[in-house]
Amino acid sequence: MLKMIEISKTFHPGTINEKKALTGINLDLKDGDFVTIVGSNGAGKSTMFNTISGSFIADEGLIELDGRDITFEPEHQRSRYIGRLFQDPLMGTAPNMTIEENLAIAYLRTAKDPTAIFSRISRKEKDFFRERLALLNMGLEDRMKNPVGLLSGGQRQALTLLMATLVTPKLLLLDEHTAALDPATASKVLELTKQIVEEQHITCLMITHNMNQALDMGNRTLMMDSGRIVFDVEGPERAAMTVDDLLHKFAENAGQRLDNDRILLSGHH
């Protein structure tokens, strides 16, 4: 499915601010894998997502998706089959456009016909959007003409999730997408994520700072530190793991850096 081979990325090379963000990342995802990723701030989690999504090109290494080399493909082309959600719920939607218009743009990804860009939103599409919005259970299906800017953060994040999966992506990248939401909304969005990912059988990578979530969700967990994947667990070994075990693993790798990290705060619930 997704294959990363010896991916490295250094910021500001040759200067005093040089930072090796990724150093030789190797990763091989199976079809339908749901992988949770933990790691302290600056471990390279988001940088890894950025190289996968094409926000920037890796310095070294290859990225393959479904057997196709996408290492140098620009971001807007990769986004045809890679969906992405950010921590900031305001990033994935256009606030001054209506819910319907936002969905129409997300749906444009399917269009293969070059004249499709001159088509307007059809009744059939409206019905389809309404149907999908209803699945969110937030009453958004009755507000399709409202500008997205009027929605709450949780509603916007749920809408972004719907937009990213409206056309089933090959890969879904979730970058702490519930971290900025209040606990109740966060669990609702998380529940929706689980449901949509399962139904559409999407291969998924999820960054989280919540150790419970990291073990609860998905079938595989990665731990990153200093631009490397330092721990990779799945199957029975993962099933037997507790939050304490994971934190322990974390302390081993991160050493005293752990002290001032918010992982400590979110680890125990």
Place this chain on the structure above:
Amino acid sequence: MAGFITTEIVQTALETGLIYSLVALSLFISFSILDICDLSTDGCYTLGCAVGAVTAIAGHPILALFAAMGAGICSGFITALLQTRLGVPSILAGIIVNTGLYTINLAVMGFSSNLSVFGVDTVFSLIKEKNASPFWADWHKLIFLLVLLLAICLLIWWFMGTRLGLAIRATGDSPAMVRASSINPAQMITVGLCIANALTGLSGALIGQYNKSCDINLGTGMVTIALASLIIGETISGKRSMLGRILCVVVGSCLYRFIVSIALRLNVPTEAFKLVSAVIVAIAIATPQIRTLIDSYKKRQAAIAMRKQYQKGGNR
């Protein structure tokens, strides 16, 4: 009052307002929708006028309109190319193109700073010939411009509802969302600026045939004037639908021309207009900030008053 504001004045204000509204619509696309300040407007407007005038003098007044739009598209394409592919900041890209266009415009006009379009057919004279009635002789320009503008407004409205139009709107609204939706923002900016500058060029060609002349300095300050019209239009439109907003831009431009006509009647010298437009734009754009400042001043005053009250209460 009837003597002060004659039909003729209203008519001229409407006619020029409609022609200028094309530039306001151009800025509606680049400034309001794409969130880009396209400062090549001045030069592009003159370019449209020059290309239109030269083509009309050659005997093709209708082709002149399309030629001017084509020239506008080229100008917009270069502005877009500079900012999307070559990393030139968007404001600078407009200024660079604007400067370059001065020479191009002179070249188009055969290196003379003035062209006269007298004695040749214009779109207006062609339309006038269609009917011999005195009513038509008086009103043909206004009717033609009204029909043209209505058609253009409807076309822009229709376009903004297509996938491409939606993608252009989203590019100005949320670039991150656009990239995540497999749309290339650079392409959308290019398409948007080409359309916007086509409208600017068309406006220039129309004004050239309307005034029967073209001057190298015609476009100076055009961007501010069009912004003033746009802001007046956006203020009256408020939170209306897309079509409402587009039509209000045209209304705003006519209103602006109307204000100018009244000023002319009051013998305000024409030289003062640019300063007046500049002041209108500055005030209009600064209004939200001024409102915030006044608000925070009021809150401070209220807090001071409250503190005084509180201290009095404490001393008792």
